[in-house]
Amino acid sequence: MxxxxxGVTLLNGFVFDILAEYQHMxxxxxxxFDMTKSLDKTKPDDWSSIDIYNDVCTWxxxxxxxxxxxQAGIAIGRxxxxxxxxxxxxxxxxxxxxxxxxxxxxxxxxxxxxxxGWEILSHNDHSVVMRRTQTFSCPMQEGLLVSLxxxxxxxxxxxxxxxxxxxxxxxxxxxxxxx
Numbered sequence: 001m002x003x004x005x006x007g008v009t010l011l012n013g014f015v016f017d018i019l020a021e022y023q024h025m026x027x028x029x030x031x032x033f034d035m036t037k038s039l040d041k042t043k044p045d046d047w048s049s050i051d052i053y054n055d056v057c058t059w060x061x062x063x064x065x066x067x068x069x070x071q072a073g074i075a076i077g078r079x080x081x082x083x084x085x086x087x088x089x090x091x092x093x094x095x096x097x098x099x100x101x102x103x104x105x106x107x108x109x110x111x112x113x114x115x116x117g118w119e120i121l122s123h124n125d126h127s128v129v130m131r132r133t134q135t136f137s138c139p140m141q142e143g144l145l146v147s148l149x150x151x152x153x154x155x156x157x158x159x160x161x162x163x164x165x166x167x168x169x170x171x172x173x174x175x176x177x178x179x
Contacts, residue, residue, distance in 0.1 A: 001133060001165050001170055001171045001172075002114060002116070002133075003135050003165070004114075005049070005050050005051050005054070005135055006113075007111075007112075007113045008049070008050040008110065008111065008112045008113070008116075008134070008135075009047040009048060009049060009050060009110070009111045010047070010048065010050050010053055010109060010110045010111070011044060011045055011046070011047065011048075011109050011110075012039050012040070012041075012043060012044050012045070012046045012047070012048050013044030013045065014053055014109070015036055015039060015048065015052055015053050015056060016036075016039075016041060016044055017076050017079065018053070018056055018057060018060070018072055018076070018140075019032065019033060019036065019056065021071070021072040021075050021076070022060065022064075022072070025064070028064070029059075029060065029063075029064065031059055031063075032056045032059045032060055032063075035052055035055050035056050035059070036052060036056065038052075039052065047111065050110065050112075050134075050135065054135055054136075054137070057069055057136075057137035057140050058137065060072070061137060061139060061140075066139040067139070069137055069139045069140050069143075070139040070140065070142050070143040071143060072140060072143065073137075073139065073140040073141060073142060073143025073144040073145075073147065074143040074144070074146065074147040075143075075147075076140075076143070076144055076147070077143060077144040077145070077146070077147025077148045077150075077151070078147055078151065080102070080105070080144070080147075080148065081093075081098065081147065081148050081151035081152075082151070084098065084101045084105070085151070089101050089104070089105075093151065093152040093153070094152055095123075095128055095149045095152050095154060095157075095176065095178060096120075096123050096128055097152075098148045098149060098151065098152050099118075099120055099123075099128045099130060099145075099148070099149075099176070100120065102118055102130075102144075102145075102148060103117065103118040103119070103120060106118050106134070110134065112134060116133040116134040117133060117134050118130055118131065118132060118133065118134075119131040119133060121173065126177055126178055126179070127175055127176060127177045127178075128149075128175075128176050129173060129174070129175050129176075130145060130173065130174045130176065131171050131172070131173050131174075132171060132172040132173070132174070133171060138161060138164060138165075138166065138172055141161075141172070141174065142159050142161055142174065145159050145174055145176050146158060146159040146176065149176050149178055154178035154179065155178065155179045156177075156178050156179035157176065157177070157178045158176070158177050158178070159174050159175070159176050159177075160174065160175045160177070161173075161174050162174070162175055
């Protein structure tokens with residue numbers, strides 16, 4: 001995977017969504033909050049470097065734990081799904097439609113000169129395989145993906161992160177399943 005971040009920007013709101021999950025731990029997570037001092041909290045639709053987002057996620061994963069950043073991904077997934085559904089981005093919230101909406105959202109809410117984000121590799125009645133082609137936090141994305149699928153009303157949603165760049169795979173790939 002090309003993990004360069006040169007010229008890649010995303011909406012400030014993504015960074016603020018992460019930090020919102022740690023407001024109750026602001027003192028402990030002070031370094032993560034400090035990384036965002038240059039961002040204007042009143043302007044979630046402004047653009048900032050993806051490096052800030054990645055650095056915040058990495059700090060939380062390293063210092064608070066991977067499960068914590070995964071839980072933040074679940075909370076963010078709830079908000080993203082509500083936004084997708086309430087704004088009519090999908091009319092029938094199926095898991096595949098939700099993953100297509102995620103792919104679309106990443107393509108317009110993240111500016112990457114190389115067009116990276118998400119790819120849908122395969123799908124059937126009980127699973128979707130997603131490939132991450134951008135430098136997002138692995139455990140954050142696990143939480144986000146399972147949360148998005150849960151919001152479609154299916155039972156038993158789960159995610160398997162079976163390929164990972166941290167294990168020297170070319171890309172991170174996630175198999176999202178449900179009953």
